[in-house]
Amino acid sequence: MTAEAALLELAGVSKRFGRITVADSLSLRFQAGETVGIVGPNGAGKSSLFAMIAGDLKPDAGDVRFDGRSVLRLDPATRCRMGIARTYQVPRPFENMTVFENLLVAAYRGGQLSRLQGYTVAARILEETGLSEDANRPAGRLGLLQRKRLELARGLATQPRILLLDEVAGGLTDPEMAALVEIVEQVRQRSVAVVWVEHVVHALTRAVSRIICLAGGRLIAEGDPQEVLANPEVKEVYLGVDIGA
Ligand SMILES: Nc1ncnc2c1ncn2[C@@H]1O[C@H](COP(=O)(O)OP(=O)(O)O)[C@@H](O)[C@H]1O
Ligand SMILES: [Mg+2]
Structure with missing residues (x-):
């Protein structure tokens, strides 16, 4: 595996539920030891993205590769043993x-x-x-x-080798949030990739080095957290909602 090889790669992943598009030819890469935030309005397709990575949901098109190998045909239990872990927005x-x-x-x-x-x-x-x-x-x-x-x-x-966190911070107090950010940092230091979907944007910016914004299953912006949150298109998709940045 070269230094550039991604731990997890999505290549042209698409998924629709009837007329709703939850992934529109999404191509994303995540490296070992990096912490990435995902933001986007409700219905953007964030949880569906995690479901397609973890094996709970089958994409209509595209590929999901872990360690350079397609995992599309593997069930969630197998993907978990390989090192893909997701949390659920509603705890299970x-x-x-x-x-x-x-x-x-x-x-x-x-x-x-x-x-x-x-x-x-x-x-x-x-x-x-x-x-x-x-x-x-x-x-x-x-x-x-x-x-x-x-x-x-x-x-x-x-x-896990990649941990997908789906809105684990909602309702936490500031000290609890700081403790959570601390845990995420410890995990990252063990070369785990952490991908964190969160509406509490000020917590995210403390914990991640990159932010991805999705809306309608499309990639709206990706990069430095502050730059992404200042991006006019990103602000637009939140329709004036205070994202706390
Ligand atoms: N199994 C499903 N069947 C039909 N529609 C679904 C299903 N799962 C999600 N959706 C719809 O897809 C859209 C995106 O959902 P989701 O991925 O949960 O978004 P997010 O996590 O960004 O809020 C929503 O409109 C949701 O109602
Ligand atoms: Mg969700």
């Missing part, structure tokens, strides 16, 4: 399992681990994401913020 834990058990399941889903290795990974992620005190609570009894935190933790527990 196993409600009746404890937080720790949820992390164990995720750790085993991410790769072939011995019992001890699984426990070690789950315990480390518990600590890293500030969930230690909730370790033995059923996931179904967590409040929204802790559920968001668990969603992030479940992604991390699969020990």
Whole structure:
């Protein structure tokens, strides 16, 4: 693999639901160890993009390559074992399992681990994401913020090479946000690519080196966070919504 080879590459990916276009010939590249933000109005196709990368949704056209190899025919579980992890905008834990058990399941889903290795990974992620005190609570009894935190933790527990975060920061206080940005930075330092969809733009700009703006499944702008957020077309697609930049 050369230095320029992307960890994840989308080539001309298109997807429509009836008359709605969620991806319009999208070509994107993500490198190991880089943190990228994705912004765009509701319905832009951000979650659908993650679904096509993780294998939950099949593109109509184009290719998704991980480590130079097409993953289009691989199911989500296989892609997860290869190192592709996504979180869901609406958290999806196993409600009746404890937080720790949820992390164990995720750790085993991410790769072939011995019992001890699984426990070690789950315990480390518990600590890293500030969930230690909730370790033995059923996931179904967590409040929204802790559920968001668990969603992030479940992604991390699969020990991904690329982590796709779908709006994990909504509703966080400033200190919680700072802690989240810190976690993302630690993960990045382990050469993981982090792709983060978020409406809380001021948090994103602290955490990412590049921002991609999507609208109607199209790439509107891509590059330096401040430049992208100052781009007139980007402002236009938000229709005067204060994006907090
Ligand atoms: N499975 C589906 N069937 C039909 N329409 C869908 C489906 N998934 C998403 N959509 C529609 O596609 C559009 C883009 O959705 P989404 O990718 O969730 O956008 P975003 O995450 O940027 O808000 C929305 O209008 C949504 O209603
Ligand atoms: Mg979404």
